[in-house]
Amino acid sequence: MDQLSKKIEMLKVIAHPVRIKILDELTKGVKCVSDFEDFLGINQPNVSQHLSVLRVHNIIDYYVDGRLRCYFLVDPMVPEIVGALKKEHLEPLPAPACCPVTKKGKYPGERRH
Amino acid sequence: MDQLSKKIEMLKVIAHPVRIKILDELTKGVKCVSDFEDFLGINQPNVSQHLSVLRVHNIIDYYVDGRLRCYFLVDPMVPEIVGALKKEHLEPLPAPACCPVTKKGKYPGERRH
């Protein structure tokens, strides 16, 4: 699996409402499981499951502190993705000029306008 | 559904190998279904299905030119996401300083180092 495929895999993992919230929080600093439990309003096993998926994909990591697991961000793509999500894109992309379809470089018959 | 939730939904849709390829191509210009058919090496209905999902989520749109459908990008988030995916992130994020876990602002007992 090449680098891009790995990144796409990661993106798939990131693209989940709960996990985005987790990652957004982690951009602000280290957090442990029970922090998320309060913050996300979901049960503990579910938090652990999401954290586990993120960890397996090397998106986050943790260190142990007593009985706490202190999670933190590892993948540098995450802040960019989260940033893009939260950005206010006021304008949609400009429409294409007109009709530059590449189908064999030409289309049989006249183009409509 | 708020704006962020919509964006997360979009991200979920975007996070698919075939659809990423489609979107990456569309950042370069307008393309029609049979262009993708050749380029992606998957069958026509499958291409149409992927394009349909992208369209329903307002990520792309098309104009009609004869019997061609000319697809183009609409959502301004896409180039940023694709850019982040293709970027070479050489360095992982810096490790956190140490142990700033927020669990009630304090952890009972001594911290390890």
Add this chain to the structure above:
DNA sequence: CAAATACATTCAAGGATGCTTATATATCTA
């Protein structure tokens, strides 16, 4: 050492996705 705390793991159920095959529709050409 027993109980409590913090967290992980496993399993099953239900829903969501993805792909293939078959078929439909619209447009263009002969």
Add this chain to the structure above:
DNA sequence: TAGATATATAAGCATCCTTGAATGTATTTG
């Protein structure tokens, strides 16, 4: 207008994802 072209839609099946419930493990406290 019949056939070809470009694309869409629908049905069916397999697979993956997500979650809750139950249980397991390590660490710390009393």
